[in-house]
Amino acid sequence: MTILLVAGGKPETWPDLKQYDIYIGIDRGALYILAAGYPLTLAIGDFDSLSQEEFDQVSSQAKTIIQAPPEKDDTDTQLALAETLRRYPEATIDLIGVTGGRLDHLLANLWLVLEPRFQPFAGNIRLLDHQNSISFYLPGSYRIRHEAGMKYLAYCCLTPVVNLTLEGSKYLLNNMDVSQPTSYASNEFITETASFSFDAGVIAVIQSRD
């Protein structure tokens, strides 16, 4: 099952969308889903960014709506991700509308998968925008595929990483211990796939274009 989670970042930042099984809107993202003509399975958030009229539109068209209080410990995106994983723990989840604009939000979204409650699902979550595709990896060995239209490949260590090896890409690393968060940016695929492995930490692989 594939799920598209849409947060409040402007539709201009969205990637090209394929078909998904389920569409879930986070706060203003719910409105964007309706405006783009997709069905709204679930709307979740405090909705404090919506006018009464906009909120009425969301609540009349969403199959289910979960309204949270504005002052809460979790962000709307954390709430929505937790609820999505509770309902659909086997799904693959693409999250859009989470980049651009405020960097405190961007970082909160990038670091979601570091939280113990979300970490087991890291491999099922991607963040996407029109220039970037971000996948998350827990320790192991992986072969990844070059995504159409993307020029650059980056291995971003979100935490310290142990024994990082990069193979089959333009720039290589061999059994490298990385002691602090580090972006190995501007690497490139040389064939359709590249490989990497590591023994501890969390890595975001970013495919991007200018």
Add this chain to the structure above:
Amino acid sequence: MTILLVAGGKPETWPDLKQYDIYIGIDRGALYILAAGYPLTLAIGDFDSLSQEEFDQVSSQAKTIIQAPPEKDDTDTQLALAETLRRYPEATIDLIGVTGGRLDHLLANLWLVLEPRFQPFAGNIRLLDHQNSISFYLPGSYRIRHEAGMKYLAYCCLTPVVNLTLEGSKYLLNNMDVSQPTSYASNEFITETASFSFDAGVIAVIQSRD
């Protein structure tokens, strides 16, 4: 002494600029400095993003130019920051043109101050764009001032952080140990200043607006 370091991110992303003592251009940023009518003290990079004509313009107008080979271990921004700190170790440095677009670049720039060579200068470096002002802090106690026009205040732990206390802001923390990178986003000033302290790690304070 105040220095503006300009990387290749588009001028639309720039904040309002005050006067600086020195302007340093990184790759295409050198061209942007000239286009904006500022003097170009130093131009640094591989300049592989410039046409011959653009490169000629930069090299004829820069007081000093340092051209690096395109295939190198450091990014242009790392090179430029290292050279700037070598020449002006006491300066305060604002870095613009480093956000937006490719997230592997953004993360590389955000994490510059975690590198041992740059970490001692963390308190002198800011990243700026039209929505965000990012300052960096090593362990200690600080009182920070609300920047004009910014609505939100965020404490972003770039590493694990020990004993984090937030005071004088809308949301508070008391002697919190933070075990992984975490963005305490969407906090707000309640007066003109707020305070925080911590005993280990590196924190980025982000003031931002929608």
